[in-house]
Amino acid sequence: MAADLPYRDLNSYLKGRFGERVQKITLDAGLTCPNRDGRVGAGGCLYCNARGSGTGAWGRGQSIPAQMEAGIARLSRRYGAARFIAYFQSFSNTYAPPARLRELYEAALNFPQVVGLSLGTRPDCLGDDVLDLLAGYARDRLVWLELGLQSAHDATLARLNRGHDVACFSEAAARAAARELAVVAHVILGLPGEGDREMAATALYLARLPVHGVKIHLLYVIKDSGLARLHEDGEYVCLTEGQYVKGVVDFIERLPPHLVIHRLTGDPHAEELVAPAWCLDKSRVLKRIREEFTRRGSRQGSRWEG
Secondary structure, eight states: OTTTTTSOOOOHHHHHHHHHHEEEEEOOOOOOOOSSSSSOOOSSSTTTTTTSSSOOTTGGGGOOOHHHHHHHHHHHHHHHHOOEEEEEEEEEETTTTHHHHHHHHHHHHHHEEEEEEEEEEEETSSSHHHHHHHHHTTSSSSEEEEEEOOOOHEEEEEEOOSOHHHHHHHHHHHHHHHTTOOOEEEEEOOOTTTTTHHHHHHHHHHHHHHOOOEEEEOOOETSHHHHHHHHHHHOOOOOOHHHHHHHHHHHEEEHHHHHEEESSSSSOOOTEEOOGGGGHHHHHHHHHHHHHHHHHHOOOOTOOOO
């Protein structure tokens, strides 16, 4: 945890582990999702569109090596970074035959500057063969499994059309931990039907699990999603900036101090965003979160029940 921050931030964790700045390179492997191809459902989650929160690079013909080369060049110039984590972000990045996954992962790991993998995926896309593959990489590389939980409430997951329940996440986290794989849980604040009580319960649920870190997202509305239709009809209202800031601080106060906070808010594509407009000013939101911790005189773990 950086001395000037009230939570255990990702940059400090990486610098402590590797002794220098490490940057994530966002990759699009052209994979899909069982909630889109019919295995679990169709149409995806309520908040998702056909782009899957990714870059669309694969669809533009950019291979993994090409995306890696571009990312290394860009981040080296911007941050002076010399080490990188290959972040497979778009859709479900363990949802393919193991041979195909091996080919994709090793196309990134073949770059000597890469110190690890981060794989965005779902808890219902983790067969033993995939976990064993990742455990092999984890023997000498950092491997993060970024698993979408979003909420610890089955009723909310059903409203979101997630296609799995909370127990599925618990089981996946345990199976990953048994192979010494680090799980990063994704959660969303401001979900339909949820308030302070439900968000606090999600934090307490995560605090009891074998997870390495947490990514906290705002539920923002993007074009061509089911949520956009609800928002247009007045059936969903986004959190205000003040509500979100309060929710993030409440959430982190309930997490154990050892968890790494990988993200405090999301990064919507400006051209896709419907609402709320305030979330595009990320630096202001982060500043307000830090100020709220200071105002309260609290920090990560202040309300942890461990």
